[in-house]
Amino acid sequence: xxxxxxxxxxxxxxxxxxSLGGFAAVLALVAVQAGSxxxxxxxxxxxxxxxxxxxxxxxxxRERRDAAVKIGPVEDNEDGFYVQWTTTSxxxxxxxxxxxxxxxxxxxxxxxxxxxxxxxxxxxxxVQLDPMKGEPYVWGRIVGDTLTVFSxxxxxxxxxxxxxxxxxxxxxxxxxxxxxxxxxxxxxxxxTFLERQ
Numbered sequence: 196x197x198x199x200x201x202x203x204x205x206x207x208x209x210x211x212x213x214s215l216g217g218f219a220a221v222l223a224l225v226a227v228q229a230g231s232x233x234x235x236x237x238x239x240x241x242x243x244x245x246x247x248x249x250x251x252x253x254x255x256x257r258e259r260r261d262a263a264v265k266i267g268p269v270e271d272n273e274d275g276f277y278v279q280w281t282t283t284s285x286x287x288x289x290x291x292x293x294x295x296x297x298x299x300x301x302x303x304x305x306x307x308x309x310x311x312x313x314x315x316x317x318x319x320x321x322v323q324l325d326p327m328k329g330e331p332y333v334w335g336r337i338v339g340d341t342l343t344v345f346s347x348x349x350x351x352x353x354x355x356x357x358x359x360x361x362x363x364x365x366x367x368x369x370x371x372x373x374x375x376x377x378x379x380x381x382x383x384x385x386x387t388f389l390e391r392q
Contacts, residue, residue, distance in 0.1 A: 196292065211219070213373065218223065223259075225304055228291065229283050232286050234266050235237055236337075237266075237276045237337060237342065239340075239364055240266045240276075240318045240342050240362065241266050241267050241268065241276075242265075242266060242267075242392070243263070243264070243265045243388060243391070243392040244263065244264045244265075244368050244369050244389035244390060244391055244392065245260050245262070245263050245264075245390055245392055246259070246261075246368070246371070246387050246388055246389040247259060247260065247262060247387065248260055248262060248371075248385055248386075248387035250385060258284055258285070258286075259282050259284075259285045260281040260282050260283060260285065261282070261285065262282050262283075262371065262387065262389060263280065263283075263389075264278065264279070264280045264281075264362065264363045264389055265277075265278075265280075266278050266279075266342070266362075269299050269301075270301070272301060274301065274302050275299055275300060275301045275302075276299070276300055276309075276311065277297060277298065277299045278293065278297070278300070278335070278342075278344055279296065279297040279298075280295070280296055280297075280360075281293055281294065281295040281296075282294055298311050298312075298333055299311070299312040300312065300334075301307070307336055307337045307338065308335070308336045309334060309335040309336065309337075310323060310334055311323060311324075311332075311333035311334055311335070312374070319392070326347055326348065326349045327349060329348070329349070329350075329351070331346045331347065331348050332344045332346070332347045332348075333345065333347075336358070340363050340364040341361050341362065341363040341364075342361075342362045342363075343359060343360065343361050343362070344359075344360045344362075345357060345358070345359050345360075346358045346359075354377060354378055355377070355378060356375060356376065356377045356378075356382075357375065357376050357378075358373070358374075358375045359373070359374045359375070360372075360373055361373075361374075362389075366390070367390060367391055368388060368389050368390040368391040369388070369389045369391070370386070370387075370388055370389075371385075371386065371387050371388070371389050372384070372386045373385045373386075
């Protein structure tokens with residue numbers, strides 16, 4: 196390359212470098228702002244919700260269940276939240292049997308993904324349960340208007356089951372879709388509307 200051509204390239208490249216640097220700065224600012232706009236927030240989900248659903252049973256019959264969900268902040272963790280849900284089976288003779296679960300979630304290093312704070316270790320820190328001990332491994336995520344809670348179980352023979360609760364904000368409450376899979380094959384899918392109380 197000739198000396199003259201080299202000098203011309205340097206004269207062109209300096210303004211170009213400044214322009215590209217400015218462009219990169221603008222792109223970085225847009226990316227940060229887009230990230231903050233896209234970052235999901237859990238507060239819109241806070242509240243209490245109620246509804247009912249019909250669950251098909253293995254023997255071909257159906258069972259009506261009442262469902263209640265409560266989502267709120269964790270008092271001693273400003274970034275955490277809890278999900279508490281109760282399903283109440285209503286037997287044909289009128290008997291009622293309720294099962295309740297409550298799980299606290301804390302942010303992870305990944306946007307909009309939350310670890311379940313299921314128990315405390317010897318140092319007082321909340322940790323996940325161990326699926327290799329038959330305990331559920333639970334996590335949550337928020338994508339748009341949907342808060343999802345996943346539970347994974349590993350059976351004694353090594354089979355795995357994943358339960359998924361999608362709770363989507365809707366006018367007046369939440370759309371709940373429950374699904375379960377065993378070893379990748381679908382087992383059950385239920386859908387209902389939970390009214391905000």
